[in-house]
Amino acid sequence: MxxxxxxxxxxxxxxxxxxxxxxxxxxxxxxxxxxxxxxxxxxxxxxxxxxxxxxxxxxxxxxxxxxxxxxxxxxxxGSSQNERYGRPRMAIATIEDHHQLGKRIVSSALRGSGFQLIDYGVGTVDSIAARAVSDGIEILLLSALMLRSALRIRDVRTRLADRPIRVVVGGAPFIFDHALSREVGADAMATNAFHAVEVVRSLSQGSLPQGSLPQGAPWV
Amino acid sequence: MGLTSAARVRRTLSGEEPDRVPWFLLVTLHGARELGLSIREYFSKPEHVVEGQLRMRARYRHDCLYGFFFAALEAQAFGSDVLWFDDGPPNAGRPVASSHEQILGLAPPRVADHRGLCDVLVALEGMKRAAAGEVPVIGVIMSPFSLPIMQLGFERYLDVLLEHREAFLHLMRVNEEFCVEWGNAQLAAGADVLVYFDPVASSTITPRALYVETGFEVARRTLARLKGPVATHFASGRCLGVLDDVLKTGTPAIGVGSLEDLAAVKAACAGRATVVGNLNGIEMRHWSDAEAEAAVRAAIAQGAPGGRFVLSDQHGEIPFQVPERVLMAVSDAVHRFGRYPIEQSPPSP
CATH class of the missing domain: 1.10.1240.10 (Methionine synthase domain)
Incomplete structure (x- = not known):
């Protein structure tokens, strides 16, 4: 066919x-x-x-x-993790926000594309940052529906300032305000769940797809 | 002497051009800052909310009083926790039902049994007295079709909507009963109009065929039992794909999101409904005065000619992070450029 x-x-x-x-x-x-x-x-x-x-x-x-x-x-x-892409080490979370559908869809998109990732569920700024460090996370995906939750990503970014962890953001507030991803210090923004797959691939290869890099981003 | 806000709104709803574009500044949290209270303290007494709304209207010269507290209140009536924050609206906590049995065990709460709902009614009574017939008082209900986002969590609700029709139908019966009692109580307390928030009905979330089979029927049944006018708002979701269906519910007004083409929605309504929208409240946080003016002028140019238009935000709630300076710039622009007849030339870039 x-x-x-x-x-x-x-x-x-x-x-x-x-x-x-x-x-x-x-x-x-x-x-x-x-x-x-x-x-x-x-x-x-x-x-x-x-x-x-x-x-x-x-x-x-x-x-x-x-x-x-x-x-x-x-x-x-199957259940074997060996067949999946083992890198980059990734986790996904929402910050103080029980709206988790976006996180779920991004997880499905990444797992459905052969990646592994850890779901941190709902966490606080401190708990998410601490866990990302202790787990050796390379890409931290943060999903937000509420504006206040999106703005808290800035605090996660600050906690991780001296760590080699890249922060990818997504969710409604970022769609309505394209400057927001830069404002919170994100390394990249995914405009939809499946774009997140492309962003992750590019980040792990050291390049980003068009439209995902906040203007003035501090790297690349 | 211009029209009263109520007369201005009535005139636009009837398809005439009033003296200027009516505008609804749908602020729910800024009153707390105005009164020097935390958000939790602010909502602890209905008198605070009345005072906050009156002060907001005195300052920004808009055309309504908004009786909406926060969406999680309805979920709380069903048993959910409310999570309070210093810098945003309270959120619903963990879902109250997830298993099939828990959903089938849900029953409609009584409005009189829930203090928070009763506080809203007291606030509406206070706003109605203060408005003295000159300012529309707006009440808010969550659509039975959208409330399950908070009752079940969004993911679980989509599972139920898509794959568990028995549980879905029970949930709708329960929510419809609650919604009708809650909406009619607000109308009786003083709301002149209700806003039926239905983001799940938007084509952003639900395919049209599924909406027609489910949420549309829920809306049609529910609106028919509410004893007053009910505007439909999609809380930033897209509506053009289901607009003809939604208008069959009898709703007289449509809340439009900023991702939608305002002029296209206005044209599609074609005199059948008033369009409300669609300033981008998320971007609004960092608007300059010039950007505020440009956004207001663009929305007015697209929506205002011929009446049937109310300028407002895209979501039905201005984020707490929007500074007072921007709200004042928006207000000034509405009062300056919203006078009928509307100047047709587009704003300069």
Whole structure:
């Protein structure tokens, strides 16, 4: 089957929240599991993210599409962490905010793309910063729905100022105010959950995708 | 002598151009700063909120009094904790229901049994007295379709909405009963209009086909039982994709987010509803006076011609971090550039 036709059908299966069809289509990709993930899941999720940014796809579809991909990858790779990308070491959290859907979708997108990450759940500035240091985290993803929670990221950044930990931010306040990611000292901003995958890849390779680097960012 | 705020708003709702663009400054937390109180102290007495609203209106010369305290109050009525912060609205704590059994065990709380809800009613009574018929008093209800974000948590709610229809339908029955009692109590206490906050209905969150099957029916049933006008607000979500459906609920006004094309929404409403919006409250924190003026003029140019337009923010709540200087700049711009007939030339960059 033509790869682009396969991707088209896979995206539509995700939008229709059709697990069985998505599984069937993924099984048609030849090669090892990570190759199948790269060929089908990663580009499909990226397109869903772009569709959401343009207002053409709803968050409920993004959520379920990410979850389906996460389940498919769990099945493909099993419980073994060895088959997943072991680097960069990543964690994700929200700061004093029980709105966790964004964090969940980003987790699904990253796990569905073959990455590992630790979910810190809801934490305080101190607890998140301390844990990121003790876990040897290289990329800390912070998701925010509430403005006050987004602004607290600045305090996390300050706590981590002398650490080689890159902070990636995302969530509604950053979409409504593109200057906010720079204001809180983020190293990068993801405009949607699947863009986060691209940002993580680029950060680990020392480059960033267009649009994700806050102006005046202190590195790169 | 200009129109009263109430007359100004009535005129725009009827599709006429009043003396100037009405504007709703939907501040909920700035009154605390004005009164020198913490946010928690501020909301501990309804008299504080009345005083805060009156002082805000005296300063910024806008066209409403806003009886909204904070969204987590409704979740608290269902048993959730409220988490207080010094620099933002209180949040709902952990969800009150997650398992199927817990959801099926939910029952509508009574308004009279919850002190916080009763405080809102007292505040609305106070605002109504102070308004003396000259200023619209706004009450707020969370849509039964959107309240579960706080009751269940967003992720769990999407699971229920998408995959557990029995639990969803029970949840909607419970929430509709509560919403109708709560909304009608606010109307009886003095609210002239209710705002039905329904972000989950927006096409940002729910695909249209699913909305039509679920949230639309909830809204249609709920609005039909509320004994007053009910504006629909999507709390920054996009609405164009479901606008025709939403208007079938009988709502007379639509709250528009800043990611949406205001002129396109106005055109799509085509005289069927008033458009409310859509200043960006997040960016507003760091607007210069010139940026505030440009934003106001752009919104007015897109929305105001022909009436049926109220200038407001995108979300239904101005963030606490927006400084008073910016609010004053917005106010000055509305009073300067919002006079009808509206000058059609766009603001200079």
């Amino acid at each position: 033509d790869p682009s036709a396969l991707r088209y059908d896979f995206e539509h299966a995700l939008l229709a929240m059709n697990r069985d069809e998505a599984r069937r289509l993924l099984a048609r990709v030849p090669g090892p599991p990570l190759a199948a993930i790269e060929a089908l899941i990663v580009p499909s999720l990226a397109r869903l993210g772009e569709g959401w940014e343009r207002g053409q796809i709803a968050l409920a579809q993004i959520y379920m599409g990410g979850r389906i991909c996460e389940e498919l990858v769990d099945t493909l790779l």
